[in-house]
Amino acid sequence: MIGFPSLDEISAQQYLGQTFGQDEASLALFCIFIFDFYKEQKREFPWRDTSDPYRILLSEVMLQQTQTSRVLPKYERFLSLWPTFETFSTCSLDELLAEWKGLGYNRRALNLRKSAKMTEQWNWTIPDDEDLILSLPGVGKSTSSAILCFCYNEKAIYLETNIRRVLLTCFFPEETQVSDKVLEELLKRLALMVEDMKAWYYALMDYGVLLKELLPNANTRSAHYTKQSKFKNSNRQIRGLLIHVLSDTGPKSLDSLYSLLDNFEEERVFACLKQLESEGFVQENEARYGISKD
Incomplete structure (x- = not known):
């Protein structure tokens, strides 16, 4: 079911309806719950088996508003053509756009190539420095946090759509107009209880994907929720x-x-x-x- 190794509709129900308080003991129980879920049901993707900043940035940019099933073959194709920032920086825009076809939002591809060229000053990598990461074109707080967590195991606050869904479902089941600032403060407290930040955020994302499949969209209760505009005739x-x-x-x-x-x-x-x-x-x-x- 939905990319999970051994989950069907019936067994999935055991993971639903879980809510938690925000005292320290409840937060610890939530961490145990999420890691238990991940131990049994984690999904496997090649970008999860690397700490290379190029591969992490490539996957994060591709995954923005794009399903993993569409990203996976493109990710592998890009790495076969351009395995490093240095090789990617030399591709022509024609080549890049031809290979990017199907991922949408072409501006992301252009910014990715610009970022690759910028990494020459850092010996074709991305350093462990939030300000420098944020200087890359098209890189915002979420992508910067992903690089810090997945490449350097920093306790950065990584709030993306699936993680937002988990927090709203488990901690704010009846509330509306919940701000990201509130969720980020909660993530900071949870991060203090976690050692492996990469596994932690992947676990949260996987649980969020399950919730998306089986429950109404909790993200509509976010203060920042906006419906995506229609693509046709836009x-x-x-x-x-x-x-x-x-x-x-x-x-x-x-x-x-x-x-x-x-x-x-x-x-x-x-x-x-x-x-x-x-x-x-x-x-x-x-x-x-x-x-x-x-």
Whole structure:
């Protein structure tokens, strides 16, 4: 069931309905509960068996808003082509976007390549320094914490969607508008009880995936919850189509692009094209638009 080694609908019920107080004894019981679950039901992924900052950053960026089933073959493909920051930094944007296809949010790929180039100053790695990690393009608090925890076993506060779901379910079952600040304070207290931060956060994430499958979405009770906007007929869809067309078939005139994307208004296609150009994805040369060669 859902990627877990020995779980079915019936046996899964033993893990549901568990709530905990926030006194020290209850927090300790929660840690035991989560690690017991993980011992029996942990999922296996290649990015969990490494502390290499390149592989951790690659997996974290790919996994943002993307299912593990889609990420796994892409992750392995990227490592076969570009096994290090140094090799990845040399890939062309054309190559990168062609391989990134299917993961969505192309800006993540562009930021990843920029980050790889930046690591040259650190001898092609990422140091154990939060400020330096946060200087990488597209890297926020969550990804920075992942690098600190999974590469260096730091007690950083890693709050992502599955972990948020666990905390809301187990500690705030009736509350609404729960802020991330409250959840982060709870994670700080829990971290003091844990030695292996990598296993701890992977255990929380796996339990969160189970809760997602079997219970209503607790994340709707977060103060920061927003529904993802529809992809169909969005500017995000237009941007993706433009990237795919130019990556797959080469430079095109503006009229050709209008013809190929004739389901959308020309004004919207042009605005998205110019946005891609300003972000460094696309460049214009002799009235034809193509993927940037920079």
